[in-house]
Amino acid sequence: MREVLSKLIDLQKIDSQLMDIEELKGDLPAEVARLDKQLDSLSAGISESKVEIEELGSKQRRLEAEVSDTEETVKKYQDQLILVSTNRAYDALMAEIDTAKRSAESDGMQALEIEEKIQHLTEQVKADEIALKEKTGLFAKHQKSLQQTIEETEVEATRLAGERKRVESKIDSSIYQNYERMRGAHNGEAVVEMSRGSCGSCFSELPAQLSADIRAMNSIISCPTCGVILYHSAE
Ligand SMILES: [Zn+2]
Structure with a gap:
């Protein structure tokens, strides 16, 4: 039993040293993993926003084209106004003009709302890109420092791991x-x-x-x- 006890004491000494090595790394492994996750989600968010900006942009352009088409139509109707001979035809044309104007107005409003959305998203993307750049720098720094600690302690950790295996096999x-x-x-x-x-x-x-x-x-x-x-x- 004395021998078993002494092996257990040896094993504990080795494990304590291995723990000290782990402690040297501190929060770095967790921090590196956390940053890595944040970087992924930031990048994904930026890509999504960019796609949305594209889609909104084409919707805005469509609406703006619609508005200028409608405005053309209104002009045409207005030109026709002098040619109509009856009140009824005149009223009908006026009603068409009214409807067209309202539609152009509504399309114009929608286009404006979309423009605001695009502006908001673009600002968000800009801020996210700045954050991404900062976090990428931080990530690289932490990763380098973790790598350094691992390299510095690797020889000792490997030696201890070998020693541990040897002691363990005797228990x-x-x-x-x-x-x-x-x-x-x-x-x-x-x-x-x-x-x-x-x-x-x-x-x-x-x-x-x-x-x-x-x-x-x-x-x-x-x-x-x-x-x-x-x-x-x-x-
Ligand atoms: Zn106790």
């Missing part, structure tokens, strides 16, 4: 699984040094006999309160 799988479970539940700490008769993780005082057993280092003993494996270091 009974059920004990190893228990270790991993404990590590998951205690922020990466499964094997903790006893500190002045108390658990080094939850700091609860240990019964005298238990603390003596831990000192003896002959068996794997868990803290009765939090469950971490406790050991005693002679140093």
Whole structure:
């Protein structure tokens, strides 16, 4: 058991060092992923807006053509007014002119509304493009810094990973699984040094006999309160 315990202590030391390396990267991996997502959605939004601007533009041009056609028609009708001989024909033509004018007015209003929409969208696209540029710069900066940290720590991380595998292979799988479970539940700490008769993780005082057993280092003993494996270091 003494040997198993010492292997577990080794494993914990390796895992703590690996955790330190992860911590060096800090929030960078999450930040890089978050920015990457934002960049995607910004780009998609800009593309969508540009398509919409195109569509609105052609609709606006259609309406404006419609307006000038109608205005032509109105002019033609007005020219015809002097040629009509009856009141009835005159009234009918006036009614046509009225309808045409109203239609041109409504088309003109619609074209104006569309123009406002286009203007709004264009401003939005401009702002989004500025944001995109800024975020792209930030993304590149974070990514570079993350890459640097990875490169700087890679040799050490690889060495530790190899060492970890070697130690792990010497530990009974059920004990190893228990270790991993404990590590998951205690922020990466499964094997903790006893500190002045108390658990080094939850700091609860240990019964005298238990603390003596831990000192003896002959068996794997868990803290009765939090469950971490406790050991005693002679140093
Ligand atoms: Zn404890």
